Amino acid sequence: MTDAMEFECDVVVIGAGMAGLTVASRLAKCGASVVVLEKSTEIGGTARGSGGYVWTLPDAQIMSRQAASGDPKLQDVIFEEFEALVDWMRALGTQVEGPHAVMSGRGYHVDIIGYLDRCHRAIVSNGGNILRNSRVQGLLTNAGGAVCGAVVVDDADEQVAIRASWIILATGGFTADPGLTEEFIGRRDVPMRVRASKNNVGDGLVLARSVGATTATSSGFYGHMVGTSIPLDDLETMRTYGLYHSDHALLLGRDGFRFVDESLGDHMSVQSDYFVTEGAAALVWDERINRDVVTKPWIQGSPGEDRFAIAREAGARTVKAANLDDLASGLDEWGFDGSRAAETVRKFNSDMESGGIPEPERRHHRSPLAEPPYYVIEVSPAITFPYGGLRVDEHSRVLDARGAPIGGLLAVGSDVGGIMGPDYTGGLCTAGSFAIRAARTVAAGS
Ligand SMILES: Cc1cc2nc3c(=O)[nH]c(=O)nc-3n(C[C@H](O)[C@H](O)[C@H](O)COP(=O)(O)OP(=O)(O)OC[C@H]3O[C@@H](n4cnc5c(N)ncnc54)[C@H](O)[C@@H]3O)c2cc1C
Structure with missing residues (x-):
């Protein structure tokens, strides 16, 4: 670590898909210094190949019945932030159609590639950085156990320590990792096929576990x-x-x-x-x-x-x-x-x-x-994403085994578990709503 270059920013977001780009663009626009670390050469994650339907179930009552394995407090976040998410998409100039019926709920049809690209532009034009091809090696913690940065190897093979007040995990869940899939979803005689970005191998979960995070177990998946x-x-x-x-x-x-x-x-x-x-x-x-x-x-x-x-x-x-x-x-x-x-x-x-x-x-x-x-x-x-993942509270704060927030560590998108199951509450909307909530948590400094 002594050889690593060091720099500082307010927020590091790990993963540049739906959730990561939403929270990073929102924070950058509000004046935070933001660094987004993306493993791939391309940004957008699974969201880039999605249909762009930003929707969820009609109301909290139906959700608690159909997605009864999910935590109602987390499900409320979706309803509380849904309109703010759509407003944010529109504010960036994204084409948004609706609302109309989508699957068993209601929502909007969004030019999703346009939205992801606009998030990218909003981050960069407000002084943020997106580092592609970056490999996060570990999280840094302070003496009190709070997360205060990440160690990264960049595309020039340089090790960099980025110190930040907040680390936001947005790595898209463990969809493409056979070991974690077996741990959460169970052993299968015939391996399940992956209908998502192959980069989503549970890095957020592994990083969070290394600093004491606990998980919401579920064998369900979308x-x-x-x-x-x-x-x-x-x-x-x-x-x-x-x-x-x-x-x-x-x-x-x-x-x-x-x-x-x-x-x-x-x-x-x-x-x-x-x-x-x-x-x-x-x-x-x-x-x-x-x-x-x-x-x-x-x-x-x-x-x-x-x-x-x-x-x-x-x-x-x-x-x-x-x-x-x-x-x-x-x-x-x-x-x-x-x-x-x-x-x-x-x-x-x-x-x-x-x-x-x-x-x-x-x-x-x-x-x-x-x-x-x-x-x-x-x-x-x-599988597109698992229903199991990191346990968070309604502020998107990652929780430890005692149920207490781990300082400085938030998770969004499919890295978060315990929201859905057996029914699905909408992938883009859930990722985007938690991203909006995480941005509020950072802004509130709590
Ligand atoms: C074909 C298809 C159609 C879909 N259509 C819809 C739809 O119409 N409506 C809907 O609601 N949902 C849809 N979905 C689901 C939706 O795309 C996902 O729910 C959503 O993209 C999840 O967002 P996310 O940010 O959690 O993950 P992603 O969008 O996958 O982003 C995760 C990002 O993290 C990056 N990453 C992973 N590990 C690391 C690491 N260690 N360091 C840095 N970066 C990392 C990945 O490369 C990726 O860019 C669809 C999915 C598919 C496959």
């Missing part, structure tokens, strides 16, 4: 189903592979049976225990669903796309079957129990026609799949 053989290397194209309409379809396991109430949403089905051991399932829908749902925009403002054709072209295993016997043969070839699968569809259809209750239950979209041809894609779950 993600979507994708065609099993589709490569997920490119953030730009990830969005087009989502099979968001799976709530209208049937999911069949290798044994040919249903295993989840698909109608609760694609983001809920991906968390099913079935995938822990089996890894893949067959998603089945008929011509009616294809015509009326799959090829239509799934959210106001999104493009209507032929998701079956996109998946097939990208390398997913697909079958277009003229009838249920052909569906059975196609699934047999994949090693599924095709006859049982066809029987499951027939039984589901007769339950829907007679008003019966299938097992598992089907709460919504209770129509038979009765209009051939049948469309089948082999799918597997892909």
Whole structure:
């Protein structure tokens, strides 16, 4: 450490994605001296490849029911800061449309790349720095145990000690780290695919643990189903592979049976225990669903796309079957129990026609799949971010094992755990709201 160059600033933000750029731009504009450390050569993180829907569930009551594993005090932060976040986006000149219905809530469609770039400009034009390609080696603490800086290796391989009153962790969670994924989400026979920036490997969590932080454990995660053989290397194209309409379809396991109430949403089905051991399932829908749902925009403002054709072209295993016997043969070839699968569809259809209750239950979209041809894609779950992560309070302060704030240390975005689960409260909105709250905490100096 004696050889390291040293300099000082007010705030160091680690991670230049949705949460990091939001808090850094806000603070820089308020006059704080800010340094943003980004591991990658590019800023924007997973947010850069997102759809730009800044939304959340309609109200606190619905949130506490649907995301009952989350801490209501943290969920309140989303509602308290949501409008301030949207105002901030507009204040920077970002194009914002809405509000309108998004998934099971309400929100705005934002030019997200424009927003991230505007944050970048706001940071730099107000005297802040964004250091790309930087590797944070550790946090500095003072005699009282408060965090007071970070040691970084910059892109010229120089070690630099940056002293600061505040360190804000915004590294996007541990999505792409198999060890942390196993610790929080559990061991899987088939590793889960990553639908996010591959840089998000839990660095914030590891840094915070090194100074005594505790975590909010949750085995839940946000993600979507994708065609099993589709490569997920490119953030730009990830969005087009989502099979968001799976709530209208049937999911069949290798044994040919249903295993989840698909109608609760694609983001809920991906968390099913079935995938822990089996890894893949067959998603089945008929011509009616294809015509009326799959090829239509799934959210106001999104493009209507032929998701079956996109998946097939990208390398997913697909079958277009003229009838249920052909569906059975196609699934047999994949090693599924095709006859049982066809029987499951027939039984589901007769339950829907007679008003019966299938097992598992089907709460919504209770129509038979009765209009051939049948469309089948082999799918597997892909994680965007975990629901577990650092335990923080409603000021975004990272907490230690006794529940006390660790001085000088805040966390935002997917580095924070204990907000969601089993339902999802919106990734951009949650990241942005906590970023706004963290900026207030810094401004208040508490
Ligand atoms: C295809 C797709 C579509 C999506 N669409 C939507 C949508 O429409 N609406 C919505 O609400 N959510 C959406 N999301 C989710 C949303 O993008 C995330 O919830 C959000 O980006 C999380 O913000 P974050 O700041 O926590 O992480 P990120 O945006 O991923 O930023 C984390 C940053 O930290 C950097 N980093 C990691 N480790 C380090 C380190 N050690 N040092 C320095 N930097 C580090 C990373 O490189 C990255 O730049 C989508 C996600 C995907 C994949």
